[in-house]
Structures are given as structure tokens and as C-alpha cells.
Amino acid sequence: MQNSTENPHPQHPDLDLYPVDRLVEVLVEDQLNAAQAVWAVRLRLAEAVRESIPRIAAGGRLIYVGAGTSGRLGLLDAVELYPTFSWPRSRAIALVAGGADALADAVEGAEDNDQQGEADLLAVRPVANDVVLAIAASGCTPYVLGALRAARASGSLTIGFANNPNAPVLTAAQIGIALVTGAEIISGSTRLKAGTAQKIALNSFSSALMVGLNKVYGNLMVDLRPVNAKLVHRAISLTMHATGVSEEIARHTLVLCGYQVKVAIVALKCGIDAEAAKVRLAAARGNVRQAMRG
Structure with missing residues (x-):
């Protein structure tokens, strides 16, 4: 598998020598590629929404799985559904490699444990109407692949998000969404445009899903929870x-x-x-x- 997210960027080998104005310019400019990557797979995102609506309407849950930045982005999407759409917290679950400790600090080796990913997924008792969102920039994170394996065995709908084409997370999921963002300006730092593409894709997916579940009237967010x-x-x-x-x-x-x-x-x-x-x-x-x- 070609892991383009880890390749050094060919255009900026002297990034550390750039003046600040130029440095910010190229970092922001490269982020534009994130939106283009999501636009390229908009039909796959639409397919994921169509397949998810009847399952979630029948009582299924959204289960996000990821490690590092990808896991935190999944958690962010999950927790924002409650105040935005009054979506029950019990029906938007985020599994992050390393558990709660990994939200603020890196838990070394947690993402390499496929058996833990499988165990964490099984612990939330997945069922056929659940939708499991597996997120990994590289597309080959063992923790995420272990969770995918358990999700498929349970009959849940599986949707994979990765930033490398033909990645295992994409091929293991029923619906694979390749957010091909390529090399990062800072080599291997997938918190940059790879993470941005994931955020856009997850936002678009969950928002479209909530519209399909009658959480919006016109373009008004009419099912919010006024908690402040x-x-x-x-x-x-x-x-x-x-x-x-x-x-x-x-x-x-x-x-x-x-x-x-x-x-x-x-x-x-x-x-x-x-x-x-x-x-x-x-x-x-x-x-x-x-x-x-x-």
C-alpha cells in the first residue's frame, strides 16, 4: 500500500527557512486540498448517509473508532450531536485507542493493538442497526482494523475513512471513503490537511444524517438542546x-x-x-x- 501521508512534501524541502508570512501562506494554502479531497468522494459520502438513515431511524447508534487525531475528531463529532441536534449521548459513542487518557496525552502503542480495538467494540455490544465509523489517516491502524473486524461480525454497517487510497480500513469496511490528501507540508503530521479532510467528511456525514432524521426544518437547526x-x-x-x-x-x-x-x-x-x-x-x-x- 502506498502511504502518501507519510511521504515528505516535494515542494517545500526548506520549510524551516521560510519567513513567517510565507510559512503561514503555504500551510493555509495546503489546507485547501482537504476540501477538494472530500469533494472528490461526495457521492460515496451520500451513499454512506443513505445506508445509515434507516438503521439509525430504527434505533441504531453511531460508533466512532480511531486513534490519535482521528480518534479525537471522531469524539468531537460524537459529542457535538447532543447540543446541536438533541441526539442522545448514548447513541453516539466514541472509541479512542488508549481510552480517556489518550484524549489529552499520547498513549504509546495503544493504536497498535488490534485485539484491544476488537474488545472495545465488542464491549459496547454492537448490533445490526449500528453504524460504525472507522477513521484512520494511514488507513492501516491495527486498533481500528480490530474494531472493524468485530463490527463486521456483528452485522453493523461499517464505514471507513482513510487518507490513503486502497488502504485496509477502506477495503475492510462496507463503504470505504478515501480522502486522498497526499503528503503533508510537515512530513507525516496528519493533524494537518488529513485531519481537516476527516473533520469535513465527518461534519458532512453526520449533518446530512441528522437532516434525514428530521432534525432540521428548512435550513434551521430546530432540534437543538438549549443547554446554555x-x-x-x-x-x-x-x-x-x-x-x-x-x-x-x-x-x-x-x-x-x-x-x-x-x-x-x-x-x-x-x-x-x-x-x-x-x-x-x-x-x-x-x-x-x-x-x-x-
Whole structure:
């Protein structure tokens, strides 16, 4: 397997001699390749979303698996789903080689243990409706491959993300997404554009999945969890924007609806109380447009 992420960059052998302006310029410029790498596999990402929606809608979980930067990016995507889309924390699980200690410090050798990857995956009791996202810049991380092996055996849908074409993580997964970013400006530092490509891909995947699960109305984030003052203000603004009511009415209705923006929108648009709006939303599986049609 060609491991292009480890190759020295051919264009900048004297990087350490660059003045600061030039140094920042080339680092930022190279990051543009990350977005291009994700764009090139947008159809594979769409396939992954289509295959995931029915499984997750049927009660499945998202299980992210990675080591180092890839593991931390998986964790970041998982934890942000709760405040953004009210996604249950128990249904977005992140497995990182080395466990919690690896989030702040490198745990030497953890990523090389395929048996631990398999054991960690089995410990969360994967089932057929689960979706396992295996993330590895090199595409050959043993910990991730061990988890993939266990996921396939359990019948879970497996989606592999790697930054080298034809990498084992891609071929071992049912859907392989090759984010081919090539050599890094700083040789082997995949926290650079390889990591950026992974972040874009995971953001795009999980956001599209949440739209497909009726977590968005129009382009409004209407299923957020207002866990702080900023998000409370955002909930009020979203309700105002969706319904055209004043801030006072939006705030009052949200209080009656337990600060559930979707419920408040349906209640205001249909002229019904919160309980009736909840019933409509439940019947429409959370789809605001269908709920408003009754």
C-alpha cells in the first residue's frame, strides 16, 4: 500500500527557512486540498448517509473508532450531536485507542493493538442497526482494523475513512471513503490537511444524517438542546425566524413547550397548544412540515 501521508512534501524541502508570512501562506494554502479531497468522494459520502438513515431511524447508534487525531475528531463529532441536534449521548459513542487518557496525552502503542480495538467494540455490544465509523489517516491502524473486524461480525454497517487510497480500513469496511490528501507540508503530521479532510467528511456525514432524521426544518437547526444562555437565545431566534412572531411570543411559547423549538414552531404555525403539537410531531416522526399539515 502506498502511504502518501507519510511521504515528505516535494515542494517545500526548506520549510524551516521560510519567513513567517510565507510559512503561514503555504500551510493555509495546503489546507485547501482537504476540501477538494472530500469533494472528490461526495457521492460515496451520500451513499454512506443513505445506508445509515434507516438503521439509525430504527434505533441504531453511531460508533466512532480511531486513534490519535482521528480518534479525537471522531469524539468531537460524537459529542457535538447532543447540543446541536438533541441526539442522545448514548447513541453516539466514541472509541479512542488508549481510552480517556489518550484524549489529552499520547498513549504509546495503544493504536497498535488490534485485539484491544476488537474488545472495545465488542464491549459496547454492537448490533445490526449500528453504524460504525472507522477513521484512520494511514488507513492501516491495527486498533481500528480490530474494531472493524468485530463490527463486521456483528452485522453493523461499517464505514471507513482513510487518507490513503486502497488502504485496509477502506477495503475492510462496507463503504470505504478515501480522502486522498497526499503528503503533508510537515512530513507525516496528519493533524494537518488529513485531519481537516476527516473533520469535513465527518461534519458532512453526520449533518446530512441528522437532516434525514428530521432534525432540521428548512435550513434551521430546530432540534437543538438549549443547554446554555447562547443556545437559549438561539432557540428564541430560530422560533422567531420560522414563525414570524415577536421575541416576547417566541420566548413565552418556548417556555410552554419546554424550550423544544420544533414543538413551538408547530404550535405557533398551527394555532394549537404544546401537547397537541407534540402529538402531531410524534405522528410525523419529528418532521415539522408533515406535522404542520396535520
